[in-house]
Amino acid sequence: MFEWACVIVALFLGAPAAQAAGFVVRDDLDRSVTLARYPQRIVTLLPSLTETICALGACGRLVATDNYSDWPPQVKALPKAGGIDDAEIELIVSLRPDLVLLSRSQRITGRLHDLGLASFALNTDSYPEIAHTVTVIGDILGLPDRAKRLNESISEEVQAISARAIARRHGHVPTVYFEVDGPPYAAGPSSYIGELLGLLGARNIVTADLGPFPPLNPEYVVRHDPDVIFVSPSEAAHVADRPGWDRIRAIREHRVCSFIPAVRDTIVRPGPRVAQGMQAIADCLAQVSP
Amino acid sequence: MLRHAVADLGAERFECAASGRLGTWLVCCVGVTMLLTAISLLVGTTSIEESWKWLLSPDAKSSVVLWQIRLPRTVGAWFAGALLGLAGAVAQGVFRNPLAEPYLLGTASGAALGVTVCLMAADASVGGLALMGQIGVTGAACIGACAATLLTVTLSRGVLQTASLLLSGIVTAFLLSAVTSLLLLTKPEIWREMQTFLLGTTSFISWSSAILLGIVLCICIVPAVLLSRGLDALTLGEDTAQSLGLSLPWLRLTLLGIVALATSTSVGQVGIVGFVGLVAPHLVRETLSVNHRQLLIAAPLGGGALLQAADLVSRWIIRPAELPVGAVTACVGGSYLVFLLWRRSRDG
């Protein structure tokens, strides 16, 4: 009898817990966000956050995304709530979301608060932060186990790709120059892309002290003579025309890679598709490495 | 020497005394240019010692850096600066306004729009990519700049009134900037590439670019110097110039054509570099008193040296990264103008 009473009491106590009555999470703006229950109507304003939620199987909870979210394909049908700097507040409010997920640098958090909407800022700027984001979102959604499993699978895939890439090269470490957003900006080792390159065992000709996206003097690339060059598709056609670049090893031996926009998205968005992005880079490195 | 000859009442000839000061100025400019060119071989991503070693015992890679990258860059920067200095001096003469500068016909905004359209087309479709491959950012900027000039002249209904030309230039600049901003809103990803162009860059000047800039400089400076007497006559007033036998519409058309050609070529190769076209003629006039023939020779020399120096600073300050050269000219040019203002207020 006493055991039955304990179970009933536990159920009473547990039921609100299952509803997560008033749980508090800290976001990247160091705010404590109180949620009455696991959010069922979510608006995301950053593509990587959209992808994370869908990777956790909670795509159905999304009511709107930003303009650039396009994976998985079903989110394209959702209403679009604006770009990075110009979120459409009226649309967001009209959808009555439980939670708005956005990045630290978006400035509408104050407006949302005034309008009585809960917002949560999350930034994923580097590879280690991907796991953190997945965990936090898992906690918010009430899916901590799925989050853990997702993190494990991402980690396994990444390690496998990395090991395969390094093994294939038999000890040779290729030097790489990765151009972003047109000349002269290069991805340094401290940038997300730089981290991926590091994981693949490639050496970036840009050194860490230059920062994440230094505007390089073009002669720097000529002097360091990388084995592989990554540029945007529009530059790939005439990268050899740049003065002095025609004698760079990568260009002489046709080891210039560029990615179509759909593939490029997996590389520049730190999120659950990191392994695919890495694979794309690794494929390129494999094709062109000796 | 020449001054004495003229003071002589019996003298029948009036030698236009090329003052000793102008000669000094020209020699200084040429000297500074040579010095900067020499320094440019040593300045880049390496230390000066290392560059010096390269000069003494070159190998294949260092030769490429020295003679394919550093030298054409500094030569091209000089030509681009000279074009801007020339365009600024001509614009100030045609508009009889010391604040005129090469971009006042809307060329900068037109070039920016051209580049935006080109980048968007390249992103949008394969055909666009092919087109961009053909003309490149350079060609797009040039076409945009010329189109803007045409728009300005059309809006002001010909070149008859300088006031309406100035106004049309402003209108064109605003209009095209607005269109550019609207386009960028739809595709903010190309903003970073646009910035490189908008802030000016000498990083990718090759020998062919430098030669092109040099050829255009010759094409522009010869007719400008030939027409310099017309600019002198214009300083006496438009009516007086007309009464002396000048055809004002033709003069303006030709001179503005020179400004447009010089500016659009420069913008196509180095992006939008401000202040050089404004400051170079000012510098000449502040240190010397010249007529237009002398100004149209001295201002390009000054402009060339200015942009050369800015290029060196942009490569040196945060090496191996570099600053956009337009940012350097803005700092230097802005400081010079502040200094002028201060001096003027001090002198009362």
Place this chain on the structure above:
Amino acid sequence: MAEARAQLAADPVVLSCRDLTVAYGSRIVFEGVSLEICAGQWTAVVGPNGSGKSTLLRTLAGLTPAKAGTIRLQGRRLSAWPRRERARNLAWLAQTAAPTELTAAEVVALGRFAHSGWLAHRKAEDDASMHRAMRATGSLAWAQRRLSTLSGGERQRVHLARVLAVEAPVLLLDEPTTHLDPPHQEDVARLLREQAHIGGVSVLSAIHDLSLALTADRLIVLGHRGVVGHGTVREALAGDWLSAAFCTRVDIVEHGGVHLWKPALAENGAS
């Protein structure tokens, strides 16, 4: 120059206009003006402010388009003259000079523009004209000085030298004596007389100083409603044109063979 003089001897009327009407927008400055300027004479244009003296000169110089009427220079319509040829035959002096950094010699050399053209390659003939012009106006001494360093009067003389250097048979001068002190004003008057009588040049000048204007050969008197009269100075005095033009506020008196103006006294003795 000799050819010009020969031609002038044949047909004394060098510049004429018929039924000339000039308007700025809807405001008519003067209408239906018909004049004839003869060779070898100095004609002064006088009139109150706003009567259109400058406008008349500008229109005759071809700088302001006329609303109606024709202008003929040496018998040919002004519009039919090629630009440079017209500039060689008709020189105009502006009322106000724009500031310039040129030297005096450079400014006077611009007067030879219609003769020597763009390339500024000056021949001995050009230098001789410049020298003569600068000596006549007494501005040789500051040939190498910048105009901005000269006084108003000195500048005026340089501009006059420029106009003289053109060696045109017709001179249209808008207030040539501005900024000049009285002795130099008299110098200019004498210069203009010499140019006309000895050089055979037709000089048409707008002068606001009535006493100076009355030393000219002929007068064109403009009033607020058009030309009050044009003819010799004697005819002007006889017809009381000046009084009419200036709304009876001026009187002309003769003193020692020279005509002078003085303010007219009103009936009650006040002026």
